[in-house]
Amino acid sequence: MATIELVNLTKRYRQGPHTITALDGVDLRIESGDFVSIVGRSGSGKTTLLDLTGLLLRPSSGTVLLDGAETAGLSDGRRADLRGRRLGFIFQEYNLLPALNVLENVTLACRYAGLDRREGRQRARQLLDLVGLAERLNHGPDQLSGGQQQRVAIARALVNRPALVLADEPTGAVDTQTADELLGLMRRLNREEGVTFVVVTHDLDLAGRTDRMVRLQDGVVVSDERLNAA
Incomplete structure (x- = not known):
């Protein structure tokens, strides 16, 4: 497993004659085995932070360290290789391929893990089997509920035995009961399998059940709190 460290991380965008600062000098360390939520209002920089941590974006300044190794200066190919082998991603919209069945959707990710x-x-x-879909291997995504599709996405994120799983609003497209079940599943994977999770969410109830809540405001970390999660 890995330690992820963000050091003085800044991301700026040009918008016409203006410069928009999405993140402004963020320092954050995520230890192996952490279960961290990132919260803040829309536009606070949550998704930008997740994309930089996942090596999907390059910072304007600062760096992302993976086990102490700098990543910002790596080639696109090397960064893609690290994503495929060491990181897992869960998205709000599941991003399953409709032409593939459940097993094929998860297996496809193995190509990037070698x-x-x-x-x-x-x-x-x-x-x-671990996420409760052993009887659905041959079903297509359109034959599954939203919660079941997200369980497939969680399995897909874990197939490469990642050092870190990054989840962007993973419960945003499901009802409250299903969201609670999905969070419980991620908690169990964190505790029993040692999977490190960083979850971006607008849901403060969900965030309150993680081990650590980081709050962003205008691209700056304004609090980083350890919680007594249930």
Whole structure:
């Protein structure tokens, strides 16, 4: 597992004659085994922070350290390789491929992790069993509920045994009961499997059940609180 450290991280965008600062000198350290929520109003920089941590964006200044190794200066190819092998992503809209069944959607991610086909299918089956979908392997995404689709997305995020899973509003498209079940699943994976989670959310009830809540405001960390999560 890995430690992720953001050092004086800044991200600016040009918008016509103006410069927009999405993040402004953020320092944040995420230890292996953490379960962290990132909260803040719309436009506070939450998703930008997640994208920089996941090596999807390059910072304007500062760096992201993975186990102490600087990543900002790496080539696009090397950054893509790190994403495929060491990071997992969960999105609000699931992003499952409609032409593939459940097992195929999860197995597809194995290509980026360097797993061979047989090993990848075995790992995918184990994870789908773990998230309660062992009986749905041959179903298409359109045959699943929103909560079931997100469970597939969670299995897909874990198939490469990532050092860190980054989740962008993972419960935003489901009802309250399903959101509670999904959070419980992620909590169990964190505690029993040692998976490190960073979850961006607008839901303060959900954030309050993580181990640590980081609050952003106008691109700046204004609080970083350890919680007594349930």
